[in-house]
Amino acid sequence: MSVELDQISKLVNELIKMGFEEAAAKATLSNVVMTKIANSSVSVVQNWRRVTVDLYLAKERRIFVLRFEPKSFEELYKPVESILSMSRTVEESPIYAPLPEPSKIKYVEEVYDKSIVSGMEDIGRLAERVIEVAHRERIDSVAGMLQIGEAKTVLATSKGALLEERKTFLQSYLRAFAEPDGSGQWCFTSTSLDVKGLESMAFTASRYAVDSRNRSDIEPGVYDIILSPMVFGNLLEYIVSMATGFAVIMGWSMFMKNKPGDRVASEHLTVLDEPRNRELPNFRSFDDEALETFNKPIIENGVLKTLLHNTKTAKALNASSTANAGWISPEPWNIVVKPGNTSLDEMISEVRRGILITNNWYTRLQNYVEGIFSTVARDAIFYIENGRIVKPVSKLRIADKFTNILNNIEMIEKSLYNIQWWEVSTPSKIPYVLIRNINTSKHVI
DSSP states (O other): OOOOHHHHHHHHHHHHHHTOSEEEEEEEEEEEEEEEEETTEEEEEEEEEEEEEEEEEEETTEEEEEEEOOSSGGGGHHHHHHHHHTGGGSOOOTTOOOOOOOOOOOOOOOOOOHHHHHHGGGHHHHHHHHHHHHTTSSOSEEEEEEEEEEEEEEEEETTSOEEEEEEEEEEEEEEEEETTTEEEEEEEEESSOOHHHHHHHHHHHHHHHHHTOSOBOOOOSEEEEEEOHHHHHHHHHHHHHHSBHHHHHHTOOTTTTOOTTOBOSOTTOOEEEOTTOTTSTTOOSBOTTSOBOOOEEEEETTEEOOOBOOHHHHHHTTOOOOSOOOSSSOOOSOEEEOOOSBOHHHHHHTOSEEEEEEEEEEEEEEETTTTEEEEEEEEEEEEEETTEEEEEBOOEEEEEEHHHHHHTEEEEBSOOEEEEETTEEEEEEEOOEEEEEEEEEEOOO
């Protein structure tokens, strides 16, 4: 099944003829190759070519959003007819706003790396390169995933927008193991076939695995904590998801009591949404409502600058769209932290009693409005005393508030790392950060 401008335009026209007042259709053709790594060997190679079609339909202020993986566009009409017949039984949307008139789009310079397209034919060789680099350290094995691919997106709306964009992408993570109990993990993402980035990922995972052998327990309590880009990226993704108009309207946000202009973080922190950052795979020239995207600060020098909006949440909160649609909920495209002016070694030297946490999982919120959360530190964790790393330590849990995480940031590294894996789904450029006085508790299996 192909995805062409005339096909998607015809589909939207047919949806209007059927009786809908508004319609938008987004079709995405993706071609992806993925290999899994287990026991330091390429274990599985999968290749899939997939077409997804997302539909936005509106009639009498009632909204329907659907997703299909059809074999042809003709398959869509029957289920859409059933939606039309039941539309009167659905309540009107409390945050309805009409689709916007299309804006003039200045396209992001396309990133379509032919090396990724050709590399899809022999991804095993690329994975073997990653494995070989990892084993330059004295580790026992590695496991992980590497995928590369290309994607084309076509968007049409009943307001007359007709847009398309294509890209290439790479995503990988690797976890290394060193007996008796050492482990380390790192990840990497890009829009090009960046072999050096993959090699750096492999080296970092293995180095952390070797350095974290022979762990011991420490007592939970209040520590100064250095978070790696993997960990800070995970927490920041939760925080940014709350900086959306939809989260505020639904009562899922720690920013419900704030407005742009309020101080919500340390003055050292600036967080941006950068859809026009060509290094990260979610770069986009237009959002799902066909508005031109633009880079914007969410938090700037500790001040809340922008809530992310589509036209619906913007109307409900008396704001303007930030071109982050999402037909229902606005979302960030790429998350970028403004770099600081320090190094990781300088951060460590400033810690009298603290912990360096390199990876985490199972982040859970107990209270969205208060930002109360916990997350489990895993893999390489190091105890710091009097400005130097003393020993690797066992798993523990951060149990605190996002407000404390944001306000207690004291130092930000000058280097940024391209981060994306299953715990950080939004492509991000993140540094190491030093955060003072954070609560930890014992990890119970």
